[in-house]
Amino acid sequence: MQTIATENYLPQSAIIHKIINENSQIKTFEIVFANQAVHDSLKYLPGQFMMVSVPHCGEAPISFSSSPTRTDAICLSVRKAGQLTSAMHDLKAGDNLGLRGPYGTPFDMVSLKDRDLLFVAGGIGLAPLRGVINYCLDHRNDYGQIFILYGSRLPSDIAFHEDIKLWQQESGITCLLTVDASEPGWDGSVGLVTKLLADINIDPSKSSGIVCGPPMMIGATLKELSNRGFADENLITTMERYMKCGVGICRHCHLDDKLVCTDGPVFTRAQLKTMDVAELR
Ligand SMILES: Cc1cc2nc3c(=O)[nH]c(=O)nc-3n(C[C@H](O)[C@H](O)[C@H](O)COP(=O)(O)OP(=O)(O)OC[C@H]3O[C@@H](n4cnc5c(N)ncnc54)[C@H](O)[C@@H]3O)c2cc1C
Incomplete structure (x- = not known):
């Protein structure tokens, strides 16, 4: 009979250091492991995820929204969706949760070197890309121009305000926002995130497109970028x-x-x- 080394899969206790209210539905949790040695030994790359648990409320995968280059705390940005994420939203700084991981294949940050990078995100999809973007900023000479296109349903749904402000101030970064529908006080772009492609000048032959958001947005954006000359790889x-x-x-x-x-x-x-994936149908 096959035995599994269960100790590798046990959640480790972690403490919430700080909570950022990104909008009414999304919070970013800055977390440190209770055991400093566990915290110091954590190795991850952008794109990987942790399995997060709250006692009696279940467990769910959540991507790192932090970059491993910033080691004080790991960040998980969480949209309130169901049992576990609602329980997380009720937690306060100083409370505990369980973490196991990291799991999954990361973005290949080596093969992205020297390329211009186009990030296209919808809603909570900016969470995993935040980790990649900040990784690139911390290795600025390794990557070319950076374009960030971020779409939200409404202006009040825009999250990651602090990050966006910093990115918009960085040279070599273009960060543009759009919303599906306007609200009073919004004088920015209205339309789907792919609309912002008309506002940037990017050479597909030396660029990679990194896309994250709801399934329909992923499908439509990948197709649009392919039509504009980005290779599937x-x-x-x-x-x-x-x-x-x-x-x-x-x-x-x-x-x-x-x-x-x-x-x-x-x-x-x-x-x-090569797969039968709903997003590409
Ligand atoms: C690799 C990965 C990374 C992720 N990263 C993030 C992240 O960074 N931030 C974030 O907010 N979310 C992230 N998610 C999504 C998150 O894991 C899910 O939303 C998760 O279901 C939330 O758990 P919950 O207990 O709060 O909600 P659930 O109780 O699981 O409910 C969430 C939704 O899933 C539906 N659902 C429940 N059970 C089933 C089932 N058996 N089959 C199909 N649908 C079901 C529910 O109806 C509801 O609409 C990620 C998911 C994956 C796979």
Whole structure:
């Protein structure tokens, strides 16, 4: 009989150091492991995720929204969706939660070197990309121009205000926002996030597109970037599927013959095209 080394899968106790209210639905949790040695030994890359638990409220995968180059705390940005995430939203600084991981394949930050990077995010999709963007900023000479296009449903849904402000001040970064529908006081762009592509000047032959958001937005954006000349290998996304174990055992998160937890969550469009994936239909 196969035995599994369960100690590798036990959640470690972690303490919430700070909570940032990004909007009415999204909070960013800055977290440190209770055991300093565990905190110091954590190694992860942007695109990977942790399985997060609150006692009696279940467990769910949440991507790192921090960059491993910033070691004081790890960040998880969480949209209130169901049982676990609602319980997280009720927590306060100083409260505990459980963390196991990191899991999943990260963005290949080496193959992205020397390329211009186009980040396209919708809603909570900016959370995993925040980690990649800040990683690139902390290795600024390794990456070319950075373009960030961020779409929200309404102006009041815009999250990550502090980050956006910093990114908009950085040279070599273009960060543009749009909303699906306006509200009083909004004088910015209105329209789908792909509309912002008309406002930037990017050469697809030396650029990679990194896309994250709701399934329909991912599909439409990958298609639009492909039409604009981006090669499928240079179009990268991170997929979400309902997931129980995070380590390739329960198979809840299968994408055709692949698993989001172990083969992904980061996939290129070229990889997705070999599978029957709803986002590309
Ligand atoms: C790799 C990865 C990274 C992620 N990163 C983030 C992140 O950074 N931030 C973030 O906010 N979210 C993230 N998610 C999404 C998050 O894990 C889910 O929203 C998770 O379900 C929330 O758990 P919950 O207990 O709060 O909600 P749940 O109780 O699981 O409910 C959430 C939604 O899932 C539906 N659902 C419940 N059970 C099932 C089922 N058996 N089959 C299908 N649907 C079901 C519910 O109806 C509801 O609409 C990520 C998901 C993956 C796979």
